[in-house]
Amino acid sequence: MRDRPSPNQNSRDEPSRIDMLVLHYTGMATAGVALERLCDPRARVSAHYVVEEDGVIWRLVPEHRRAFHAGVSCWEGESDLNAVSVGIEIVNPGHEWGYRRFPEAQMAVVELLCRELVARHTIPPHRVVGHSDVAPQRKSDPGELFDWARLARAGVGIWPPRSTPHTGLTVSAAQSFDDLASIGYCLSVDLQTPALVAFQRRFRPSCCDGQLDIETAARLTEVRRAFARSRAATSSASHTSKLKAVCSPCK
Ligand SMILES: [Zn+2]
Numbered sequence: 001m002r003d004r005p006s007p008n009q010n011s012r013d014e015p016s017r018i019d020m021l022v023l024h025y026t027g028m029a030t031a032g033v034a035l036e037r038l039c040d041p042r043a044r045v046s047a048h049y050v051v052e053e054d055g056v057i058w059r060l061v062p063e064h065r066r067a068f069h070a071g072v073s074c075w076e077g078e079s080d081l082n083a084v085s086v087g088i089e090i091v092n093p094g095h096e097w098g099y100r101r102f103p104e105a106q107m108a109v110v111e112l113l114c115r116e117l118v119a120r121h122t123i124p125p126h127r128v129v130g131h132s133d134v135a136p137q138r139k140s141d142p143g144e145l146f147d148w149a150r151l152a153r154a155g156v157g158i159w160p161p162r163s164t165p166h167t168g169l170t171v172s173a174a175q176s177f178d179d180l181a182s183i184g185y186c187l188s189v190d191l192q193t194p195a196l197v198a199f200q201r202r203f204r205p206s207c208c209d210g211q212l213d214i215e216t217a218a219r220l221t222e223v224r225r226a227f228a229r230s231r232a233a234t235s236s237a238s239h240t241s242k243l244k245a246v247c248s249p250c251k
Contacts, residue, residue, distance in 0.1 A: 006039040006060040008046035008068045012083055015064045020085035020127040021117055021156075022070050022134065023110075025141040026050070027094030034091060044068055047087040053102075055109040063121075073134035074186035075127075081134055086117055095140050107147060114156040126184065126230040128157035133184070136198035137191055144205035159203070160226035163218065171217045179220035183227045199223070 012018075024047065026034035031052045037043050038050065038060055047069040050058040061067040069087030073079065090110055092102060102110070117123065130146070131139045152159035176196065181187050185195040193210045200208035204219045 001057045001059055004035060004039060004050075004058045004060055006046040006067070007041045008038070008044055009061040009065045012064065012066045014083070017084055018063065018086060018121045019123055020075070020081060020129070021114060021123050022073075022081060022085045022087045022129055022131060023114075023142050023146070024069060024087065024089045024131045025092040025094045025143060025146075026089050027092070027096055027141060029093055029097045031091045034089065038089065045071075047089040049087075049113060050089045050091065051106055051110050051113065052091045053106045055105040057109060057113065070131065070134055072138070073131075075129055075134045076184045077186060086121070086123075088113065090142055090146075092142070092145075095143065099143060099145060101145050102142075102147065107150065111151060111154050111156070114151060115154050118156050124230055124234040125152070125156070125158045126227045126234070129184070130198070130202055132198040132201055134186075136185065136194035140198075140201065144201045144208055148202055158223070158226045158230060160222045163222065169214055169218055171212055171214055173212060176212050176217060176220055179224045182224050183220075 028034040028037065031050070035050060035058060038046050046060050046067045048059065048061045048063055048067050050060060063086055066082050067087050068082060069089070070081040070085060073081045075081060088110070090102065090106065093099060114128070118128065128151070131141045132143070148157060149159040151157050177187060177192055180192070180195050180199060183199070185199065187195055196212060196216070197208050197210040199220065200210070200216060203223050204216055
C-alpha cells in the first residue's frame with residue numbers, strides 16, 4: 001500500500017461510527033489523472049483508497065478522517081454518508097471514457113481490502129453500496145460490469161441467488177417503489193426511474209434501462225428480502241451483545 005495524502009478531508013463528527021462502505025469507479029481517462037484530481041485542493045474530492053487496475057493500492061485519507069467521496073447522497077434516509085463511510089475509488093475510465101471490465105488483479109485486491117474493512121469496522125452487508133445506489137440521479141459508478149456477486153461470496157455486501165421469475169408475477173409501479181425504499185434507496189417521484197436504473201446496474205446488470213419488467217420486479221423482491229434478512233441479523237446481533245453487556249455483572 002502506498003501513501004499519497006489528499007488535502008480533501010476533514011474530521012468525522014463521530015470517528016467511532018464507521019458502518020458503511022461506498023464503492024466507486026474513478027471515471028477518468030487514466031489512474032494518474034484520477035489520483036491528481038483526488039489530491040487537488042481545488043477539486044474538493046477524495047476517497048480513503050484508490051485501487052489501480054494492476055492491484056496497487058493508494059491510501060489518500062486516513063480512515064478516522066472524513067473523505068469527500070459520496071457528495072450529495074442518501075441511503076436508508078440518511079445523508080452525509082461521508083461522515084459514516086469508507087470510500088474506495090476503483091480505477092476504471094467509466095462510462096464517459098471507455099467503460100471496461102475490472103481486471104482480475106484489481107478485483108482480487110478490492111475483495112481483500114473490502115473484506116478487511118468490513119471485518120474491522122463491522123460493516124453489515126446492507127451497508128455496502130455503490131455510489132450510484134446513494135446518488136442515482138447523478139452517478140453510475142461502479143456500474144454494471146462490477147462483480148458484486150464475487151464480493152458477496154467473500155462476505156462483502158449482498159447478492160441473493162437469482163431465481164427464474166414466474167409468469168404469474170404482476171408488475172406494479174407502487175410495489176417497486178415500496179421495494180426500492182425498503183432496500184434503502186431514497187426516493188421521490190422524480191427519483192424512481194434513476195433509482196430503478198441504479199438497482200438494475202447493481203442487481204440485474206444485463207439490462208439497465210429503467211424499465212420495470214418482470215425480471216426486474218422479481219429481482220426487487222429477492223433483493224428486498226435479502227436486505228431485510230441482513231438488517232434482522234444485524235439488529236439481533238447488536239441486541240445480543242447489549243444483553244451480554246447487561247448480564248455480565250450478574251455472573
Ligand atoms: Zn463515485
